[in-house]
Amino acid sequence: MSAALRSASPRAEAIGGAAGAGVPLRVAVRLAWLLAKPSANGLSSSVLPVTAFAFVTALLLTVVAGGLAFLQWQDETGQLYLALAAIATSLLVVPLMTLGGSAARLSARRRDGRLATLRLLGAPSGTVAVMTVAESMMLAAVGALAGIVGHLLLLPLVQLIPFRGEALGGAVWMGPGPVALVALGIVALAALSAVLGLRRIVISPLGVRTRQQVPKLHWWRAVVAVCVIAVVSVVMGNLGGAQDFATVVVVLAVGFGGALGVLNLIGPWAIGVVARRQARSARSLERLLAARQILDSPKAAWRQVSGVAMTCFVAVFAGTGAALMNAAGPLEGSERFLGDDVRTGVLITIVASFLMVACSAGITQASLLLDRRDLYVGLDRLGMPTGTMEASRTRAVLLPLLVVSIGSAATAVVVVLPLAGMALIVAPLSVAVILGCLAAGVGLVVLGLRATRPVLSHVLRNPAAAL
Amino acid sequence: MTPFQHGRPLPAAPAHLPPAVLSARGLVKSYEATRALAGLDLDIRAGESVAVMGPSGGGKTTLLHCLAGIVTPDAGQVLLQLDGATTDVAGLDDRRRSALRRSTFGFVFQQGLLIPELTALENVAVALMLLGVDRRGAEHSAAQWLGALGLGGMEDRRVGQLSGGQAQRVAIARAQVSGASVVFADEPTGALDSGTSAEVMDILLRSTTGTGRTLVVVTHDDDVARRCARTVHLRDGRIVRDSLCPGTAA
Incomplete structure (x- = not known):
């Protein structure tokens, strides 16, 4: 028994060494891409989070743009409008962020099983982390792009809404910078949520795999x-x-x-x-x-x-x-x-x-x-x-x-x-x-x-x- | 249960054998271009334990699903004879087949398919609650079954807190708590080590054929098949060998 252990030790060291060095980043990204592809993954697991991210982005952009449109009025009544718009926006932004969080968790959760299996197979936690975050960000980015398109389609309708006796018009358009910023925020939210959701898998792959934890x-x-x-x-x-x-x-x-x-x-x-x-x-x-x-x-x-x-x-x-x-x-x-x-x-x-x-x-x-x-x-x-x-x-x-x-x-x-x-x-x-x-x-x-x-x-x- | 009216007449059982409880006649089932069952005939007698073996894709699971009324064959009949009435399982509509599965059949799957958020006790009680038994009565019977299968004290554990063998014992209890006459098991030991596998088969046989019920097991495992009274080998949707196992009681 001890001889067998001794003979196995160089291999064990090699395995330990490899694990200690971790899997190269490109391998993790390649694995993430493989799991994210609809053909390997089932269309539904990608389509649902992407749809959710698209809805969140389109609604968030429209809500923020609508709120900022009230900045066009600088008089006293305009300030009152701005105050009311700020209240309405704050009422909508929190649930939107919640919905965004749900979309991000949906994206991460749909990968829980396979990621936990990879952990059980010995994938280092770093690889799982990179894969999870990369996949969630990829899906969020695709969803955010679709959401921007949705926002642009909604924009002409929102511009028709009358306030102070006239249509809001071009004031609703925030410009490309803020739009890109909101989209990046959605992607960052997805990454953050993926990292938070990941802790369970990294700490206890078996816990997620078998749903032991209540x-x-x-x-x-x-x-x-x-x-x-x-x-x-x-x-x-x-x-x-x-x-x-x-x-x-x-x-x-x-x-x-x-x-x-x-x-x-x-x-x-x-x-x-x-x-x-x-x-x-x-x-x-x-x-x-x-x-x-x-x-x-x-x-x-x-x-x-x-x-x-x-x-x-x-x-x-x-x-x-x-x-x-x-x-x-x-x-x-x-x-x-x-x-x-x-x-x-x-x-x-x-x-x-x-x-x-x-x-x-x-x-x-x-x-x-x-x-x-x-x-x-x-x-x-x-x-x-x-x-x-x-x-x-x-x-x-x-x-x-x-x-x-x-x-x-x-x-x-x-x-x-x-x-x-x-x-x-x-x-x-x-x-x-x-x-x-x-x-x-x-x-x-x-x-x-x-x-x-x-x-x-x-x-x-x-x-x-x-x- | 609908009494059988238009089925092919069943052959009379020899005097020394119990009557067939399930009979398949000319079963044909195809999945797109693949023919899973190709005109299969089979009689399963009351109290018998039958192992269905064969290569992957040979039609084992499809046969079990047809016998249990989970899927309907493209052609042929599945005749259930119980309490003097004969029912063409394949001829029933979906709702009646579901009712038949609840009342007459029990199932043990490889994955167990227990409800993960329920406790062991509740998982077993589900089978009775589906039949309209109140929760208190259902849980009382479920507790007795769990105790009989060596799971006393584990009633409140969730599925994830049970070992593979324990989870399969819960599945066995669920399959029989409602008094199922026929228990179907699809690779019940497929995910277990050999020791646990033998233990689960012991319990499965003791609680089914040991009490006069009928057991149909789909398996790849020769050891499991040897424990059954009879082994049916399938290849390309047909029975190629049907043999009695020496030394088994039922």
């Missing part, structure tokens, strides 16, 4: 979130004391953005708490499967519905804003267009939110189905009716949806209350906008789920591709 979300998330919301609420309540207008704008934008960011922190935790309770008490198979699926990754469950959470958050502001303008009555002078313009802005903000919801729900659902295709085929073979699979899939989305819709609307009320007062929040117009947005958001997610039914049918009709 994610745990700590209650400190709730504590931090409550503290941040309380601070934002207090700051909003004392905003009247601010001396200059720029401070007000910055505080409003940061406050709303911060509250939205906090929703990302508390959302997965709250969903996990409710799902755990549901898993314990579930009587039917659909409920049990749905609850366990949520608990498998509360963060993924949150990402599926975060768009609606954001829309509900936006809806409270939109509804209050509409009620405020309604109560103010007709204005005169340079502010005579303010009422109509606020309504237009509110409409644009909500439409943009809905576009994000539709995009997020459709892409995430299709991706989930394709990721779990072997499981669905297996359940079909056991005799599980397609209706049961659909019911559990729907429940796995609707339960988090309910939790986050109510939670985010409540958070928004806490933030808006010091600014607008309860009378405006519960005004009929405000309530109508909030409930309308909630219903539309839920409806869109359900539509997104329905739209992916053919994917499940396709998976079940073509089991050979799954197993």
Whole structure:
């Protein structure tokens, strides 16, 4: 035995040496290219992240360009418009970044399995890191390019939107520099997300391969979130004391953005708490499967519905804003267009939110189905009716949806209350906008789920591709 | 279950043999240009353990899928005889075949195909909950099966926390907890080492043929086949050899 070990030692040293030196960068990039090619990888694994990145880029460019267009007015009313645009942009940028993060994770997650296998085969962590980041950046770059094209196609429509009595026109075009900067930001986001997602594989290839690790979300998330919301609420309540207008704008934008960011922190935790309770008490198979699926990754469950959470958050502001303008009555002078313009802005903000919801729900659902295709085929073979699979899939989305819709609307009320007062929040117009947005958001997610039914049918009709 | 009405008459079993529980008659199945089954006839008797062997692409898995109603043959019949009724499995619509798989058949696959986010107990209970049994009752029966298969104390483990052999035992429990009359196993030991493989086969045989159920195993492994009462060799979609294994009880 010892002789055998001795004779093997030079080879072992050689292997150790090679591993220590690492795999050359060009090998890692070549492997990344091989895995990224649709022919080797299955078209869906590349198309989905690219589509997601394209949507994110197009929407982000359009939102940022729309916000910057308000810089054209320098008068006092123009500053008010700029403040409102900053609020609307901050409300949309955070969910857009969340959606961007989802797209990036989608891109990285679809490679988890194969990358973990490469780790098991002995690929050094550096090689896996380079491959992951390179693949994600490649997909993000392709998506960003497609998104720029989408933005350019949307631009003529956005230029027609009237503010202050005239169409926005050429002011919406940011120029090639900022467009390229936003696209590079998307690619950087993809790289960052890939690096963060990578830690699990590098630390524990087996953990990702066999899904041993049950994610745990700590209650400190709730504590931090409550503290941040309380601070934002207090700051909003004392905003009247601010001396200059720029401070007000910055505080409003940061406050709303911060509250939205906090929703990302508390959302997965709250969903996990409710799902755990549901898993314990579930009587039917659909409920049990749905609850366990949520608990498998509360963060993924949150990402599926975060768009609606954001829309509900936006809806409270939109509804209050509409009620405020309604109560103010007709204005005169340079502010005579303010009422109509606020309504237009509110409409644009909500439409943009809905576009994000539709995009997020459709892409995430299709991706989930394709990721779990072997499981669905297996359940079909056991005799599980397609209706049961659909019911559990729907429940796995609707339960988090309910939790986050109510939670985010409540958070928004806490933030808006010091600014607008309860009378405006519960005004009929405000309530109508909030409930309308909630219903539309839920409806869109359900539509997104329905739209992916053919994917499940396709998976079940073509089991050979799954197993 | 739909009573059989238009099937080809089944030959009467010899007096010393139990009746056929599953009969394939003239099964033909093609995948594009590839003919997986080419007019295959086979009788599987109640309580029998049958190993289906042959080269890759010989039609083994397709035969198992046709017998189990997972796929429908292009031609031919699969006749199930249970409780005095005969059912043409291949002639049932998709919904009824699904119902038949839930109530009458059990499955053990190479990959286990357990639901990763459920615990071992819940994975077994799923089979009963699909039949409408309430969760408490389903989990009670599931716990008994897990205990009987040596997995007592592991009820709350997720699939990823089980070894390959343990996961296959969970799959075996799931296949039988609902009282399946016929258990189909597709390479049940394919991903296991020889020691664990023997252990899993012991449990599979003991819990199926040992209690009067029927077992159909697709395998490449001679050791697995030798444990079964009968071995059917397939090549190019036809049976080329059908032999009884000496020294096996069922």
